[in-house]
Amino acid sequence: xxxxxxxxxxxxxxxxxxxxxxxxxxxxxxxxxxxxxxxxxxxxxxxxxxxxxxxxxxxxxxxxxxxxxxxxxxxxxxxxxxxxxxxxxxxxxxxxxxxxxxxxxxxxxxxxxxxxxxxxxxxxxxxxxxxxxxxxxxxxxxxxxxxxxxxxxxxxxxxxxxxxxxxxxxxxxxxxxxxxxxxxxxxxxxxxxxxxxxxxxxxxxxxxxxxxxxxxxxxxxxxxxxxxxxxxxxxxxxxxxxxxxxxxxxxxxxxxxxxxxxxxxxxxxx
Amino acid sequence: xxxxxxxxxxxxxxxxxxxxxxxxxxxxxxxxxxxxxxxxxxxxxxxxxxxxxxxxxxxxxxxxxxxxxxxxxxxxxxxxxxxxxxxxxxxxxxxxxxxxxxxxxxxxxxxxxxxxxxxxxxxxxx
Numbered sequence: 001x002x003x004x005x006x007x008x009x010x011x012x013x014x015x016x017x018x019x020x021x022x023x024x025x026x027x028x029x030x031x032x033x034x035x036x037x038x039x040x041x042x043x044x045x046x047x048x049x050x051x052x053x054x055x056x057x058x059x060x061x062x063x064x065x066x067x068x069x070x071x072x073x074x075x076x077x078x079x080x081x082x083x084x085x086x087x088x089x090x091x092x093x094x095x096x097x098x099x100x101x102x103x104x105x106x107x108x109x110x111x112x113x114x115x116x117x118x119x120x121x122x123x124x125x126x127x128x129x130x131x132x133x134x135x136x137x138x139x140x141x142x143x144x145x146x147x148x149x150x151x152x153x154x155x156x157x158x159x160x161x162x163x164x165x166x167x168x169x170x171x172x173x174x175x176x177x178x179x180x181x182x183x184x185x186x187x188x189x190x191x192x193x194x195x196x197x198x199x200x201x202x203x204x205x206x207x208x209x210x211x212x213x214x215x216x217x218x219x220x221x222x223x224x225x226x227x228x229x230x231x232x233x234x235x236x237x238x239x240x241x242x243x244x245x246x247x248x249x250x251x252x253x254x255x256x257x258x259x260x261x262x263x264x265x266x267x268x269x270x
Numbered sequence: 271x272x273x274x275x276x277x278x279x280x281x282x283x284x285x286x287x288x289x290x291x292x293x294x295x296x297x298x299x300x301x302x303x304x305x306x307x308x309x310x311x312x313x314x315x316x317x318x319x320x321x322x323x324x325x326x327x328x329x330x331x332x333x334x335x336x337x338x339x340x341x342x343x344x345x346x347x348x349x350x351x352x353x354x355x356x357x358x359x360x361x362x363x364x365x366x367x368x369x370x371x372x373x374x375x376x377x378x379x380x381x382x383x384x385x386x387x388x389x390x391x392x393x394x395x396x
Binding site for chain 1: 285288290315316317318368
């Protein structure tokens with residue numbers, strides 16, 4: 001069974017995921033606080049932090065962004081409609097999570113999806129490849145270009161990202177998201193007004209510290225920031241994982257009125 | 271099976287999971303089954319406000335007011351709509367959004383008044 005298709009069976013999903021070799025329970029440490037001796041931060045010949053290496057990032061399963069909020073106010077600043085939709089999604093065991101349909105997670109959720117990732121660094125771009133989340137990749141432009149206006153972009157799952165280094169922290173601005181994803185597994189939603197500001201650092205070889213500030217005036221009353229650590233798995237390699245293959249969950253999913261979620265025949269009116 | 275796969279991906283391509291009222295809705299309104307009219311309703315959510323248009327095109331009617339009560343998912347639309355003689359009359363539609371998680375069968379249904387006329391409407395998210 002695929003991770004992305006487990007929305008309707010949360011408890012079973014947790015049991016399965018925590019038993020998988022790649023999965024980690026939801027992070028409880030929000031800041032980079034290495035607890036054991038670790039190799040130093042690897043660097044490229046030009047001195048920049050090397051976010052890659054012979055291994056992969058073993059991403060945790062962040063099921064609840066509400067537990068990862070940092071800053072003076074650690075609540076999610078829902079607007080009334082996002083709060084109501086959050087409650088609705090909770091009431092149906094997040095059955096309609098788009099990631100359960102094998103659509104890409106998009107945005108910060110990609111780093112909280114329990115399949116590993118790798119960073120490929122070039123002079124003009126950084127590409128992050130993900131084993132899960134529909135086997136996707138994300139491109140971060142590092143050539144100094146400015147971030148386009150949202151209105152000038154074709155909305156996409158991962159949006160359009162530009163990045164730069166602030167000392168040893170990779171800072172990534174992203175806009176141009178479509179509205180085909182949830183921010184998080186537990187039903188926090190967003191609009192196409194979403195922009196993110198990610199700060200990614202590697203305080204030592206074995207830790208990637210991830211922070212993302214979510215700014216979406218169409219869904220939240222103020223920007224809010226989430227953070228977690230991602231452990232390094234030295235020597236590990238990505239596997240091929242295709243969520244779409246044999247997604248029985250999707251074929252069997254029914255909507256609120258009992259009709260097949262995907263059907264090519266007319267459905268009854270609720 | 272191949273055809274089914276194409277249908278599936280065609281459906282996936284239309285996924286819309288942002289604000290539940292946002293999108294293009296189509297269906298019928300009228301005083302009875304014998305007197306019903308096609309309606310296309312386009313709603314948008316921008317700057318934390320809902321706005322919309324009935325029957326976009328040369329005879330489009332811009333909604334004056336769109337209000338959503340998220341506690342009951344009751345959506346109320348108000349517009350000045352011309353009748354057969356061209357005279358504008360108040361159109362008020364009040365209904366409930368249902369099947370909120372569905373991309374393919376999300377529905378907005380309820381009752382309306384158009385001047386002295388009363389009827390029912392049902393539209394489904396396209």
